Amino acid sequence: MRGVDGASAAAGVWGGLNSGVVLSIIAVLWTVVWQNLQHLQLQHFVKRNLGRHARRLAALVDPYLSVTIAEYDGGRMRRAEAFEEVKAYLAAATSRSARHLRAEGAPDADRLVLSMVDGEEVPDQLLPEEGGGAVFWWASSRPAPPQDRRWGGGGGGGDEENRRFYRLSFLDRHREQVLNAYLPRVRRQGRAVMVQNRRRKLFTNISSHQFSDGGYARSAWTHVPFQHPKTFATLAMDPASKKEVIDDLDAFKAGKEWYERVGKAWKRGYLLHGPPGTGKSAMIAAMANHLDYDVYDIELTSVHSNTDLRKLFIGTTSKSIIVIEDIDCSLDLTGARPKKKDAAPEDEDKASKGDKKGAADASSKVTLSGLLNFIDGLWSACGGERVIVFTTNHLEKLDPALIRRGRMDKHIEMSYCRGPAFEFLAKAYLGVDEHELFGTVGALLREVDMTPADVAENLTPKSGDDDADSCLRGLVAALEKAREDKASGGGQEKQPEEEDGGVVAAVDKE
Numbered sequence: 111m112r113g114v115d116g117a118s119a120a121a122g123v124w125g126g127l128n129s130g131v132v133l134s135i136i137a138v139l140w141t142v143v144w145q146n147l148q149h150l151q152l153q154h155f156v157k158r159n160l161g162r163h164a165r166r167l168a169a170l171v172d173p174y175l176s177v178t179i180a181e182y183d184g185g186r187m188r189r190a191e192a193f194e195e196v197k198a199y200l201a202a203a204t205s206r207s208a209r210h211l212r213a214e215g216a217p218d219a220d221r222l223v224l225s226m227v228d229g230e231e232v233p234d235q236l237l238p239e240e241g242g243g244a245v246f247w248w249a250s251s252r253p254a255p256p257q258d259r260r261w262g263g264g265g266g267g268g269d270e271e272n273r274r275f276y277r278l279s280f281l282d283r284h285r286e287q288v289l290n291a292y293l294p295r296v297r298r299q300g301r302a303v304m305v306q307n308r309r310r311k312l313f314t315n316i317s318s319h320q321f322s323d324g325g326y327a328r329s330a331w332t333h334v335p336f337q338h339p340k341t342f343a344t345l346a347m348d349p350a351s352k353k354e355v356i357d358d359l360d361a362f363k364a365g366k367e368w369y370e371r372v373g374k375a376w377k378r379g380y381l382l383h384g385p386p387g388t389g390k391s392a393m394i395a396a397m398a399n400h401l402d403y404d405v406y407d408i409e410l411t412s413v414h415s416n417t418d419l420r421k422l423f424i425g426t427t428s429k430s431i432i433v434i435e436d437i438d439c440s441l442d443l444t445g446a447r448p449k450k451k452d453a454a455p456e457d458e459d460k461a462s463k464g465d466k467k468g469a470a471d472a473s474s475k476v477t478l479s480g481l482l483n484f485i486d487g488l489w490s491a492c493g494g495e496r497v498i499v500f501t502t503n504h505l506e507k508l509d510p511a512l513i514r515r516g517r518m519d520k521h522i523e524m525s526y527c528r529g530p531a532f533e534f535l536a537k538a539y540l541g542v543d544e545h546e547l548f549g550t551v552g553a554l555l556r557e558v559d560m561t562p563a564d565v566a567e568n569l570t571p572k573s574g575d576d577d578a579d580s581c582l583r584g585l586v587a588a589l590e591k592a593r594e595d596k597a598s599g600g601g602q603e604k605q606p607e608e609e610d611g612g613v614v615a616a617v618d619k620e
């Protein structure tokens with residue numbers, strides 16, 4: 111009896127308690143909903159939370175699987191192509207259903223490229239030809255940066271990069287369609303979107319101190335849009351040499367199978383050498399525009415070790431030109447190897463370094479062997495389709511190991527302006543095909559060394575009153591002055607190999 115009484119009493123207590131609890135839950139729920147209504151958009155709240163619960167419920171009867179596509183693969187050193195492709199696909203395919211979007215500039219000035227922000231979820235489905243009907247969910251996630259690194263937050267600096275990902279959730283019964291049809295299509299469409307939205311970039315390395323500092327998801331590169339207008343059509347150069355360079359670039363670009371067949375990494379090295387102002391940097395811009403590649407301009411003096419150089423290299427993408435300008439000024443290339451007998455004395459090297467870029471940063475530990483490893487070591491094959499360009503004003507100062515064929519496959523000499531190059535510049539700058547002064551200028555250019563940069567400067571109208579005639583007269587005056595300076599011993603020595611004239615650049619054949 112006591113037991114029954116006790117039970118009914120307990121039931122009464124519980125019954126009373128239940129209604130109290132139910133009321134409190136309703137009150138709490140209402141408060142939560144009301145707060146959410148006030149602070150979040152209603153639709154977003156309902157979609158996210160109800161969608162999530164509905165999926166959890168469905169997962170009880172038909173379990174969900176997930177595929178995670180991480181931002182970094184290969185031991186988090188390189189951005190995963192699949193991640194970029196999924197990002198591009200989702201931007202194009204799902205931006206209409208995402209509520210929170212990130213916008214980036216598109217190649218045409220007014221348009222924006224939208225992508226979903228971290229923490230967002232969007233649905234997608236199979237096309238009819240893939241079986242149709244099935245609904246998937248894509249989620250994008252990025253962990254918060256560790257609160258306090260001093261106490262080891264983040265599980266060992268840099269691991270956070272590895273955890274940024276897109277995750278696709280789908281039902282077990284759709285496994286085959288997702289893996290064999292849906293995901294390959296996502297990658298294909300993503301690639302197409304990337305090509306469409308591509309803005310070429312000019313990258314430069316940030317100081318290695320800045321990124322080796324346990325930085326959170328930091329790249330060693332920073333970039334701006336690449337907008338250099340120089341093309342081969344506006345580069346004054348001997349037509350045969352220009353054609354040879356263009357053909358070489360085209361053969362490289364189309365050479366994927368060939369490189370595979372002969373077992374070489376898909377890369378090509380160019381060494382541009384010649385005096386200042388002869389168009390070496392202009393040639394690099396023309397190459398980038400011709401190939402439609404990004405440019406990675408490495409400032410070697412800010413790279414503090416071979417390891418940092420490797421990290422930079424791995425951070426570059428396919429279809430890119432990696433440039434090291436004034437290679438002889440950037441690091442002490444003679445330091446790491448026994449010097450050749452005929453190499454220029456080190457002191458002389460340093461004096462010329464001072465002229466141009468300032469002495470190499472004393473803390474730079476990049477060595478010649480590190481650089482060689484970067485050009486043709488095992489790491490050089492990562493990524494593929496890369497052009498490496500070195501420029502120098504002093505070919506003779508470079509270590510032969512650095513410029514041997516296979517490393518720098520093609521040597522291109524950029525030289526002083528002669529007749530044909532001048533006529534090319536006159537047409538480009540002044541729009542004239544012929545003029546009575548052409549003969550005089552051509553003769554003077556055979557006697558005096560003037561760079562295309564100086565000729566171009568003289569052909570640039572300086573005021574509204576300047577025309578072709580006045581510019582050409584100005585050029586003749588400048589050339590005559592240079593000839594007088596030369597006669598009085600102040601000018602530059604003429605280089606013997608340019609006696610024949612007319613060739614502004616020569617290409618060494620392989």
Ligand SMILES: Nc1ncnc2c1ncn2[C@@H]1O[C@H](COP(=O)(O)OP(=O)(O)OP(=O)(O)O)[C@@H](O)[C@H]1O
Nearest residue numbers: 344345346385386387388389390391392562563566
């Ligand atoms: N062959 C050329 N054709 C057309 N323009 C040229 C040529 N050479 C130089 N110029 C023009 O002269 C300027 C300087 O050229 P550029 O910077 O390419 O010289 P450089 O060889 O890289 O010199 P440096 O060795 O000092 O880096 C640029 O504005 C470029 O457009």
Ligand SMILES: [Mg+2]
Nearest residue numbers: 390391392435
């Ligand atoms: Mg230059």
